[in-house]
Amino acid sequence: MKRFSIGKLTLPIYSFLTMGFMLIPIVYTIVFSFNDSTPRTQGQWQGFTLDKWTGVCKNPEVCDSLGTSIFISTVSTLIATILGTALAIALVRYKFRGRSLVNLALFLPMATPEVVLGVGLAGFFFNVFGGSVFGLTTVIIAHVMFCLSFVVVTVKARVQTLDPVLEEAGRDLYANPNQVFWKITFPLLLPGIISAALLSFSLSFDDFIITYFNSANVETFPKFIYVAATRGVPAEANVIASAVFLTAILIVLVTQINGAIKRKRLLKK
Amino acid sequence: MAFAAFGSGSAQEHKSPTKSGKVVLALLLPGLVYLGLFFFTPLFSLIVTSLESPAPTGGIGEYVYGFEWQNYVTVISTYMPQILRSFLYASIATIIALLVSYPLAYYIGVKLRTRPLLQRLMLVLVIAPFFISFLLRTIAWKQIFSDNGALMQVVYSTGLMDHSQHFLGTDAAVIFGLTYNFIPFMTLPLYTTLERFDIRLLEAGSDLYASPAKVFRKITLPISMPGIISGTLLVFIPIAGDYVNAGQNFLGSSKTSMIGTIVDTEFLQTQNYPIGSALSVLLMAVIVALVSLYVRSSGTEDLL
């Protein structure tokens, strides 16, 4: 007894419409990367051009800020991932006094609004080292700070799914503690560590508020856009954002589809 | 994928394979020292600054420690509208984000289980906004809603609004932007809890409670509680401290300034550090109080 019902279609239709709505500004940004405009006229469609894509670095500010952003995000992701993974392993695998206190201490930065983190760090740097300290280092320190807790939470979830018996099996099969870690624990945690690193990178790459307070004259990509917003954002910024977006989405799509196909094959077995 | 960050890992504990204190210390120490140095010390320094008073001899931007409680009185009396507005915006945007996200997360997490490929595609679309600068997305909305944009022209022509009225710069525009920006942060944790949950419970539920509404209230909703809690936290906290959406170059106006706007001004323009710090400390204190109250009342303290 299958009957046609509007009710059954409501949820899918709603979901696809919502997804569509979420994508509007993304599509808009990509479309306007082909806008034949000056920064001042970028708000209006001026006609189609490929110039902004082919000559994206003719506006050196945009390209430089992108380079700075990539550098900062890479370095801070690396540091945050290492520190956070160590913390996550310790928190799940070991019982020690004050563990709940450590959990709380890691939760607090996530409960702290960016503006408070940014201002707090800026004040601290200023008081301890003086106004000349602000630069790449302070930005990276700040980025590691706010990424750290997110890394811990992500890796922790993975460590919790890791069966300690696998490590015991490794020890039983003649692997010393060091080998057990690198041949069993680490590869099994790797998906979680990679997710954490990706999350950390995207948080860092897109951060504006904390960077703003701690960067002095270091120009990141978000900071460039924020400052440019007063007089008009050049279309080259749209080109960069679109390129980053398309690359990221491509990578994610490939891995996700791969995963889905693998899972399907497993289900069939 | 990064989704796990927004879910709540099961609180299950494993027995420790070794009790080696040195290893724990080596794992914990670097991270904790970092946290102490660059989170707790700055926080403390912020509290100290918030109690400073202007240096008697100094110029602009120079202050001495003075245990000046008055700063907080000043902040509360002067910036009450911004404080209220911040939390009001955050509350409204969080509720709307939850209402919009829940059906979507349910559809992807439960209904699409039988179609893994479509499920993954939808997930990618949910996180897609993360990959493009939120500033540019906000600017895109600004241009879409601008008075001479196509959308507003249609609105004006239908007579819903007349030409002296604008959408940009209103409370509604700011709340719209905030909600939009944070919907993915709500959808993902909801998805992670819903995706895990056993569909057979629903079948058992419809067996026992019969009506779908009752099944939802008695089974689905309680089970998705962890997702709702981490989602609301991940949305509410950053919104309360945000000021980009409310900024005059984005969706807001001088009438939509939030706490962050004032902190920005006090620090970077008027260099009134004690007042800026006091406001930050106040924001932080209110959020910590709200969060601990919220987490405790929902009975999931080990959630995060």
Add this chain to the structure above:
Amino acid sequence: MAIDFKPSGADLELIDVRKEFPGFTALEDMDLHIPAGEFFALLGPSGCGKTTTLRIVAGLEQQTTGQVLIGGKDVSATKPHERPVNTVFQSYALFPHMTILENVAFGLRQRKVEDPLKKAMDALNLVELGYAAERRPQQLSGGQQQRVALARALVNRPALLLLDEPLGALDLKLRRQMQIELKAIQMEVGLTFLHVTHDQEEAMDMADTVAVMNKGRIEQMGAPEALYDRPKTAFVSKFLGQSNLFVGNVVDSNANSISIEVGGHKITAPKARAEKHTGKVAIGVRPEKATFHREKPKLGADHVLVGPGEIIDIRFTGVSNQYLIDIPKVGEVTVFAQNVGISPVIELGEKVWVSWKVEHSFGLSDLPAGNEDE
């Protein structure tokens, strides 16, 4: 570090091994010797300390006091990876990030054995899974994973192979099949097997020697037939098969036998089959050794006779029928009768006598729970 791998198994010796966890003692001063090449089973209910024993032998758990000797060498202070011992885990513990072949080759690679992949492939062929070498563990069924786990351990030719309820997760049919395979492999490779299980049939079926554990101690140890034929404690008599137990004071004792009095009946056991000869003693008999009679039979002194009683339950189990008979002042007695189709049909409520040969009685060293008080 050199590990001494014997071509065949080595013997295992536990001396006064004690393990205390916070709040309880898992093992109480355990002494155990397993000769090389033997298939040894540790049998007991969950929580009896059998898995703890195995983990101590593997080195995964450190004993509180006592020594572990493998092949005569004290390994008490060595780490798991330094012991010539391999384990087949209950959950198999196959590495999900490696292929089946890499799983099996893991131990060989760690020990830098030459040609690990070829040897691993040989081991896989031994368990008839050569065709699955390139698959991942998740793609195999439970029985297949179990065989991979076995191959992964066997390929190292350990002095001692530890099996931690390796068949527990399989269904009955597969379990029986794997039992036969496992036994065949053990005979073929000639290794010492230490098998932990709570399945008494499995233990009796496969092991040369069975040790029954209870509350951190070995209650009784011996060949399966001997254990079954002559359990020495109430726990063993009940855990290994079923038993009818009768408790009473010794009223007769001569050179060959002792008799206790229970509800006006005299129950006799050979002295050689009784642990205790005076005072309050428990004497038991296996249900299949007992028969019932509709008429009071005339039997000599070489038989025990109790009754009359009333049949209160009959169960059909396929090969045999189980009868529950309530005898006043004696209690309930279970009798198994083979379902050969020639015995007369018996109805519930009928009056019967129960008898068995004295030589089938056994006397316990302790009393069943509830009879400890004088």
